[in-house]
Amino acid sequence: MFTKPGVCGGSTAAGRCSSSSSEPEPGRRPRYNFGLMETPRSGEGKGDGYSASESGGTSSTERLVQNNKLPSGSHTSGFTPGAANANNTSRGNNSVLSVLSAPSSSLCRDRDGARVGKTPLSAISHNTRSSCRMRTPQTGHSVTSSSAISAHCVASVIVAVVEGRGLARGEIGMASINLRSPELILSQFADNTTYSKVITKLQILTPLEIIMPNTACDKGTATKLFSLITENFKTVAFTTVQRKYFNETKGLEYTEQLCIPEFNTVLMEVQSKYYCLAAAAALLKYVEFIQNSVYAPKSLKVTFQGSEQTAMIDSTSAQNLELVINNRDPRNSHTLFGVLNYTKTPGGNRRLRSNILEPLVDAETINMRLDCVQELLQDEELFFSLQSVISRFLDTDQLLSVLVQIPKQDTVTAAESKITNLIYLKHTLELVDPLKAALKNCKTSLLKAYCSSLDDNRFNIILDKIKTVINDDTRYTKGCLNMRTQKCYAVRPNINEFLDIARRTYAEIVDDIAGMITQLGEKYNLPLKTSFSTARGFFIQMNTDGVILPSGQLPSEFMKVTKMKNAYSFTSVDLIKMNERCQESLREIYHMTYLIVCRLLSEIYEHIHCLYKLSDAVSMLDMLLSFAHACTLSDYVRPEFTDTLAIKQGRHPILEKISVEKPVPNNIYISEGSNFVIITGPNMSGKSTFLKQIALCQIMAQIGSFIPAEYASFRIAEQIFTRIGVDDDIETNSSTFMKEMKEITFIIQNANDRSLIIIDELGRGTSTEEGVGICHAICEYLLNLKAFTLFATHFLELCHLDALYPNVENNHFEVQHTRKSPQTTEKITYTYVLSKGHTEEKNYGLKAAEVSSLLPSIIHDAKEITSQISKQLWQKQMSTPESLRQRAVYRLATRLVQTARNSCLDANSLRVYFRGLKKRYESDCLATEEATEMEVE
Structure with a gap:
């Protein structure tokens, strides 16, 4: 049933293929330790590459504000305490374990005819992550996918992709779910033969695993879509599923069962989206199998994302612009994400990242965000009070993911995770009132909507029920030992007599451990202290400062000695035995506490849907606070949205943050009447930096951020394309010129009248004559579009396009020439100032060579030859009066x-x-x- 592609999938199959029965092994653990085995703190500190679970488009609250429908204070839900068990049983009878099977003869062939075995369910059991995830990392991939090792290591999104057949070829259905967040995202759109939308969408999601129908690589040949995906995601695990499980009827049925009432309007939207529903059916069954758990009914936030809701930025452009990952060092924060990221929560971090990669295209929503940022800047009390509350929130998405998943088998780890997350839930709910109080006097419509969404009685109902079982002083604390103590004593005394006895036993063991270590210290006259770690349990630590050991060694009673800079850590046989007793006592405590927690959760499940709106509010407020914070550190201005792109004294946002000196500001004006701007100037004059600056400012404006400028006006861009200098690609056997042609072909095939196109130094990979000819032809093609195009070039011949086309504008970067005396070499000073007209500089390559160590005789000969060639090639063209x-x-x-x-x-x-x-x-x-x-x- 589940297949690991071989050469037909663009990579070698990992792990051993088997054709045994598809019945699962009892006690099978989840393949990925996400959700069920994680806590909301586990996802923190992931950095830029943390997998996006937030949608890049308009949030649910933003849509409500647009439609003048503010959330009401109280809701009812169809979720009942007994529904979870009933559903678990019913779905278990028809679950993936009994429904799916893998014929032993099921094989696909790679392009060379080699047989690639299908991995049956029984083969995906104990150590499946190592067998199906680990592949040799490749280099040179896209910025938002597998090229970023750090990003890929923390990926947690599983995606199902299916393409229509026959006349529907090119219609793509996608479904994705983040194992750390209970949100099912559905997408369906028409794509062209380059499948650019599919690749871009997947690169934004940074998938952990991709599943596709087995027909995509059946009969010895792979479809073009399958080949492109496996080529672009070489380190992502692939699994093929029999086509019959991509069933749109089942997909709609599962979606109706799992979608929470607050988001059930999406059901009307997707009823006729057959391909995304088919992808959803396969995805949900697959996740149920590999994670050995089911989602509780009415527990998933289901959203539909059409391709028209956000601007498209392809992976090459994201990499060229360094949106989320720095090209020189992936760990470096010198990116647009790094400039704007002052978020305090993992949810805000993810939302910011996804918005940068998928900017909004709805001006009304963008202006609502800008209103919020402006209010936060003008009201310091609101800013600091919100920031203080938001910084105390944990990962609400991940907390929800744990709460809505029902394990098919109870384990100590699952029990401990449930207890921990109930404590986190209590901590989260106790922050609702402070957050509501911080928002109560806000003025903008979006902030009012978030405040209204928090005025929900269900928060108090859940918290009151929790407090009847959980101690009032139980809270989230830092430190593994402190948190263990909180979990042990979370449940109030006198609820379970056996639990009280077990906790007294645990306390006695801990006291005995501390006493034993004190006695050992006195016995050997050493400054021993008790330490604890999750991996080792209790152990002994000794600071070596001022300590002289007899014969220079620790007593032989101590074992597993680890020497650190200024300390020793070790244990003893008796301490190991006491740790085992401690663990046994803990297992009893966790088991009894887990039973109490499960009963409590069954009582609060019907109210838990309010947490989805809390999660949305926290992540959005965190991002807006981050925008406001960035504004306080630099001189930013609120952008306007018109039919022109006009920036006065604009600055490069990344350069401004990392540069010691202030960058030189510049102006730009582009409209329908002058939508094609040619920029010329010598090497290192600032052309490439300026082009990136325009694109970065456009993206900042469309996500709702202020702009580094004195004034800024933008036209909404539906697509942003860049073609910036490239080198040879040895991996794909592509020369510089071939890569240029591939990139420019992609732009031509996908650009429309609402695109922003950035082209830098096109044609440098071939001869001058061919470069001029190709650039001229491409310029004329783009001139027929109403797209805003900025075209930087060294070919001065292109400047004469303004004589043929009235919508062409010439600009250039000025340089100054100084010479102290006739005998000294001329010095070139770059002003980085953009001026009207084309550059008058000629042969600036030779001038750059003069300041190098090249022999004067070579430079003299080069000047003579250049002069002769220029006389033959350069013919001044004058515009006609007409x-x-x-x-x-x-x-x-x-x-x-x-x-x-x-x-x-x-x-x-x-x-x-x-x-x-x-x-x-x-x-x-x-x-x-x-x-x-x-x-x-």
Whole structure:
């Protein structure tokens, strides 16, 4: 049933394939220790690559605010205490364990005809993670997928992908679930032959494992989609499932069973989305099997994400712009994510990351976020009170994931995890009132909506029920021994007599351990102290400062000695025995506490759905606080959204943070009338940095952040493409020029009128003549789109496109030349200032060579040869008077249209502006007349 692809999957199958019975082994452990075996603190400190479980689009509360539907204070739910067990039984009879089977003859062939065995269910049991996850890491992959080792190591998302057949080929259905977060995300969209949307979506999700139908690599050949996915995700585990389990009817049935009432409107949205429902059916069955657990009914947040809800940023562009991972050092925080990340919770961290990779395209939602950031900046009391409360929250998503999963088998580890997470739940619920109090005087609609969502009686109901069983002073604490003590004494005394006896026994053992270590210290006259770790239990530690050991060695009674810088740690036979007694006592305590906790959870399950809105509120507030925090550290401005891209004194956000000196600010103006900007200038003049700056500011604006500028106006970009300098790719046997052509082909195939396109140094991988020709043809193609394009080039011939196309604007970066004396070498000073017109600099490669250690004779010969070639190739082109006249009329018309659409000026200011337009038009007409006279002469 479950198959590990071989060469047909683009990688060697890991682990031994078997064709035995598909019945599972009793007592089988979950494949991945996520969710059931983790606590909300386990996901912290993961850094930039933490797998995204937050959707990059509009949150549920944001949609409610847009629709003027604020959350009500109280809700009822169809979840009943007995429903979990009933559902567990019913689904167990029809579970993946009994339904799915793997014929022993089921084999697929790789491209060379080699047989690749299918891994049956019995083979995916004890050490499956090592057998199906571990593959040799490759290099050179996308920024948001397997190239980031740290990101991949903490990935926790499983994704199912299916493609339509026949006439429906190209229609893609996807379903994903994060094992750390109880949210099922469904997507369905039409893709082209490059499958760019699929690859981009998967790279944003950073999957732990991908499942696809076995027909994708059946009969010795792999489909194009399968080949592309396995090529781009070489270190991700792949599993193929028989096509019949991608069943849209079952998918809808499972979705209806599991979707919580607050999000059941999604059911109407996905009823006709057959492919995403089919993917959901296979995914849920597969997760149920590998994790050996089921989700409780009405326990999952189900969301549908269409491709039109967020802007598309392909993996190459994300890597070029260093959105979440630094290209030189993946552990480095010099990224856009690093600039904006002042989040305090794992949920806020994930939401920020996913929003950067998938910016919003709805201006209303973006402005709601900007309103919140502005209020946080203007109200310091609100900012600091919110930040104080938010920083105390744990990973609410992961907490929910643990609470809604029902283990098929009770273990000590599962019991301990449930107890721990009940303590975390109590800690979380006790923060609701402080959070609500911090938000009570807010003014913006979105913050009011989050405050209203917290005004839910279910929070108090759950907390009151917990306090009837759990001690009031039980709380989350740092330190493994402190937390163990909290778990042991979490349940109030006198609820279970045997539990009270077990706890007294445990306390006596701990006291005996401390007493024994004190006696050993007195016996050997050594400063011994009791220490504890989760792995070793209780052990002995001794500081070596000022201690002289007899004969330079520890007494022979001590064993398992570890020498550290200023201390020894060790144990003894008696201490090992007492640790075993302690563990046995703990198991009894955990078992009895677990039974009490399970009864308590069965009583609060029907109210637990309010935590989904709490999780949404905490992660969004954390991200908005992070935006406001970033603004306080630099001079940022609120962006506007119009039909133009206009930035005054804009700065590169990453460069501004890491540079010792302040970066040089620059202006840019792009509109429909001048939507193609050519930028020229010498090497190292700042062209590439400026292009990245524009794209980064565009992304910052579309996620709801302020911008490093004095003024900023943006047109919403539905797609952001970049093609920035590349080198040869040995792995795919691609030259620099071939990689350039592949990247530019991708842009041409996918760009539309609402795209932002950044192209830097296209054509440098081939000869000058061919480079100019290719660039000219590509420019003319892009000029026919209404996309905003910035094109940096060394080919000055392209600057003459402004004579042919009125929507072309030339800009260049200025440089200054100084020479102290006629005998000294000329010095080039880069100003990093963007100016109108094309650069007058010529042969700046030779000028750069002059300041190097190259021999003067070689430089002299190079100048002579360059001069001769330039005379043959360079022919100055003058614009005709008619083209200049048309350009002047076109520029005036577009400025008038822009003013009519977006102007907020009063009558007097508008008159002044129109006078300026008139003077500019008259100046252009005068230039036309002069050109006519010159032509006559």
